[in-house]
Amino acid sequence: MKRIVVLVSGQGSNLQALIDACQSDSHRIQGQICAVFSNKADAYGLERARNAGIAARSLNPADFADRDAFDAALANEIDSFQPDLVVLAGYMRILSPAFVQHFAGKLLNIHPSLLPKYPGLHTHRQAIANGDSEHGTSVHFVTEELDGGPVILQAKVPIFPQDEEEDVTERVQVQEHNIYPLVVGWFVEGRLAMRDNAAWLDGQRLPEQGYAAD
Numbered sequence: 369m370k371r372i373v374v375l376v377s378g379q380g381s382n383l384q385a386l387i388d389a390c391q392s393d394s395h396r397i398q399g400q401i402c403a404v405f406s407n408k409a410d411a412y413g414l415e416r417a418r419n420a421g422i423a424a425r426s427l428n429p430a431d432f433a434d435r436d437a438f439d440a441a442l443a444n445e446i447d448s449f450q451p452d453l454v455v456l457a458g459y460m461r462i463l464s465p466a467f468v469q470h471f472a473g474k475l476l477n478i479h480p481s482l483l484p485k486y487p488g489l490h491t492h493r494q495a496i497a498n499g500d501s502e503h504g505t506s507v508h509f510v511t512e513e514l515d516g517g518p519v520i521l522q523a524k525v526p527i528f529p530q531d532e533e534e535d536v537t538e539r540v541q542v543q544e545h546n547i548y549p550l551v552v553g554w555f556v557e558g559r560l561a562m563r564d565n566a567a568w569l570d571g572q573r574l575p576e577q578g579y580a581a582d
C-alpha cells in the first residue's frame with residue numbers, strides 16, 4: 369500500500385475528500401494517508417485527520433529561525449513516515465527550494481484557478497473582477513516556481529453574472545473534491561510521473577493544460 373502524507377493549513381475539505389477516497393469500500397485511492405502536518409495548530413484539517421485515526425502534527429514557524437530551518441524540520445518529520453507521495457491540500461506557506469527538491473516528483477498541489485492563469489492568492493476574486501465566464505482548479509506537480517509546476521488535470525466551472533466570490537469558491541471546491549482523489553489515485557497506481565518538467569500519464573506526455581483539458 370502506497371504511503372501518503374498530506375499538508376494543510378485550514379479547513380481541509382480536500383483532505384477529507386482524500387481520506388474518504390482511501391477509506392471508502394470502493395478504495396478509489398489504493399493508498400494510505402499515514403500523517404497530516406500543518407503550520408497552524410488550529411487548522412481544522414488536523415481535527416479531520418484525528419477523527420479518521422491518522423497521525424496529526426503541527427509545527428509552529430515562530431519556533432524556527434527562518435523558512436529553511438522550518439522546512440528542513442518539516443521534511444525530516446515527513447521523512448519519518450517514509451511517504452511515496454506528499455500532497456499539499458490548502459497548505460498556505462511558500463516552500464523553500466530545498467524542500468521542493470527533496471520531494472521532487474512526488475509533491476502535488478491543487479490550486480484554485482485554470483493555471484497558468486492566476487497563480488497566487490484571491491483567484492476567484494480576480495476571475496470575477498476580470499469578467500471571466502469560466503474559472504476552475506488545477507492539480508499540478510510542485511516545482512520551485514510558485515503554482516508553476518506541470519499541470520496534471522484541470523476542472524472548469526462557469527461564472528455567472530450574479531455570482532459572488534463565495535458562489536465561485538464553492539463551485540470550484542466541488543470540482544476539487546472530484547479531481548484531487550482521481551489524480552492521487554493515478555499517482556499511487558504508478559501511472560503518473562514528472563519528467564523533463566512535464567507531467568506524464570501512462571507514459572504519455574500531458575499537454576500544458578493537463579489531461580483532456582477540454
Ligand code: GRF
Nearest residue numbers: 379380381382458478479480
Ligand atoms: C482549495 O481551494 C485549494 O485549491 C487551495 O486552498 C483551498 C483549500 O481548501 N490550495 P481546503 O482546506 O481543502 O478546504
